[in-house]
Amino acid sequence: MKIGILGGGQLAYMLSMAASPLGLSTLCYEPAVPACAARVTDVITASYTDVEALRAFAQQVDVITFETENITPEIFSILAEEQHKFAPHQNALLVAQDRLLEKNCLNQLGIATAPYEAVDSLASLTEAAHKLGYPCVLKTRRGGYDGKGQSVLRSDEDLSQAFASLGSQPLLLEGFVPFSMEVSMLAVRDQAGTVKTYPLVANTHHQGILRESSAPFEHSALYQQAVHAAQKLLDHLQYVGVMAIEFFVVNDQLVANEIAPRVHNTGHWTIEGAVTSQFENHIRAIAGLPLGDCSARGYSYLLNIIGEEPKLQPLLNIAGLHYHTYGKAPRPQRKLGHVTLCHDDPLQLEKMRKQAQALIGV
Ligand SMILES: Nc1ncnc2c1ncn2[C@@H]1O[C@H](COP(=O)(O)OP(=O)(O)O)[C@@H](O)[C@H]1O
Numbered sequence: 430m431k432i433g434i435l436g437g438g439q440l441a442y443m444l445s446m447a448a449s450p451l452g453l454s455t456l457c458y459e460p461a462v463p464a465c466a467a468r469v470t471d472v473i474t475a476s477y478t479d480v481e482a483l484r485a486f487a488q489q490v491d492v493i494t495f496e497t498e499n500i501t502p503e504i505f506s507i508l509a510e511e512q513h514k515f516a517p518h519q520n521a522l523l524v525a526q527d528r529l530l531e532k533n534c535l536n537q538l539g540i541a542t543a544p545y546e547a548v549d550s551l552a553s554l555t556e557a558a559h560k561l562g563y564p565c566v567l568k569t570r571r572g573g574y575d576g577k578g579q580s581v582l583r584s585d586e587d588l589s590q591a592f593a594s595l596g597s598q599p600l601l602l603e604g605f606v607p608f609s610m611e612v613s614m615l616a617v618r619d620q621a622g623t624v625k626t627y628p629l630v631a632n633t634h635h636q637g638i639l640r641e642s643s644a645p646f647e648h649s650a651l652y653q654q655a656v657h658a659a660q661k662l663l664d665h666l667q668y669v670g671v672m673a674i675e676f677f678v679v680n681d682q683l684v685a686n687e688i689a690p691r692v693h694n695t696g697h698w699t700i701e702g703a704v705t706s707q708f709e710n711h712i713r714a715i716a717g718l719p720l721g722d723c724s725a726r727g728y729s730y731l732l733n734i735i736g737e738e739p740k741l742q743p744l745l746n747i748a749g750l751h752y753h754t755y756g757k758a759p760r761p762q763r764k765l766g767h768v769t770l771c772h773d774d775p776l777q778l779e780k781m782r783k784q785a786q787a788l789i790g791v
C-alpha cells in the first residue's frame with residue numbers, strides 16, 4: 430500500500446518513517462526544494478497548480494493524506510478525478526482552514542471558544558471591537574500559522590493600523606482569553622469510528638511559535654473535558670486520522686482555540702514518549718489498521734529547535750535525550766528540529782530539562 434502525502438516537510442518526514450516498519454510506503458507532493466521528507470521517501474516536486482503532476486501523484490497512491498493545511502478545494506477536485514480516498518476527509522480541512530467555520534463548528538457542538546465576530550471592513554472591525562471589548566485579537570480567517578497573520582488590539586488607536594496590515598483578506602476578531610496555560614489534545618479516529626486520545630499536553634509559545642510541550646499534563650477534570658470535545662468533534666467530522674485540538678485553560682475550564690486536522694508539533698514527544706506515536710497512529714488509521722495504545726510511557730518534555738541548531742555532542746551526553754533534525758536551512762523563527770526528553774521520574778526529567786535548555790540557549 431502506498432500513502433500519498435500532500436506536503437513534504439517535517440511532518441511528512443516523520444509520517445514516512447512511521448509507515449515504513451508497517452510495510453507501507455509513502456509518496457509526498459511538495460513544491461519547495463529541498464523537501465525535508467526527501468531524506469527518507471520519494472517526493473514529487475511540483476507546484477500545487479500543476480494539474481498533470483497532481484494527477485500523476487494521485488494515480489500512484491492508494492489513499493491521500495496531508496501534512497499542510499494549504500490545500501484548496503480545487504486541488505482536491507483535481508486529485509479526486511484519479512483517487513477518491515482522502516483521509517481525513519477534505520471537509521475537515523475546509524473547516525480547519527477557516528477560523529470562522531472552525532469556531533462555528535466548535536460552537537455548534539457545544540465546545541466553548543473565545544467570543545468572535547467576522548470582520549471585513551474597518552467599520553465592522555470597529556463595531557466588533559466595541560462589542561467584544563479590549564484587548565482582542567484580530568486574525569486572518571485563513572493561512573495563519575506560528576502566530577503569523579494576527580495582531581492584539583488594545584484600544585481604538587490600534588484599529589486602523591491593524592486593519593491596514595491584515596485587512597486585504599477576510600478577518601476574525603476574537604475576545605482575548607485570559608488563560609493561565611495552554612494545553613492540547615491529540616486524538617485519533619479509525620475507519621470504524623473508534624476514537625483514542627493521548628494524554629493532555631501543556632504547551633508554551635514564544636513569539637507565537639510553539640517552544641515546549643510537557644506530557645502528560647495530569648488534570649483529570651480537564652482531561653475529561655478534552656476527551657468529550659475530541660469525541661464529539663471527530664465523530665461530527667467523520668474523521669479518520671490524528672487531529673490536534675489546542676485549548677486555553679481558564680479557571681479549570683477548557684476554551685478551544687483551534688484545531689489542526691493532522692499530526693501536530695505538540696505531539697512530537699509521542700515518538701519516544703507514548704506506546705504508539707501520533708505518526709504511527711495516523712498511518713494506522715488511514716491505512717485501515719487497528720489503532721495503537723496512546724498511553725504515555727513515563728514523562729516527556731519536548732523542546733523545539735528554532736532558528737539555529739545547537740552543537741549535537743554535548744546534548745547527546747544527556748541520557749534519555751532524543752535529537753530530531755529536520756535537515757532544513759537555518760533561518761530566524763524557523764522550526765529546524767526538536768529534542769525529546771523522557772524519564773519515569775518527573776524530578777529527573779526536570780534536571781534533564783534544565784541541562785538541555787542551557788545547551789540550547791533557552
Ligand atoms: N483569543 C486569544 N486570546 C489570548 N491569546 C490568544 C488568542 N488567540 C491566540 N492567542 C495566542 O496566540 C497563539 C497563536 O494563536 P493561534 O490562534 O493558535 O494561531 P496559530 O495558527 O498561529 O497557532 C496562541 O497559542 C495563544 O498563545
Ligand SMILES: [Mg+2]
Nearest residue numbers: 575675686687
Ligand atoms: Mg495555534
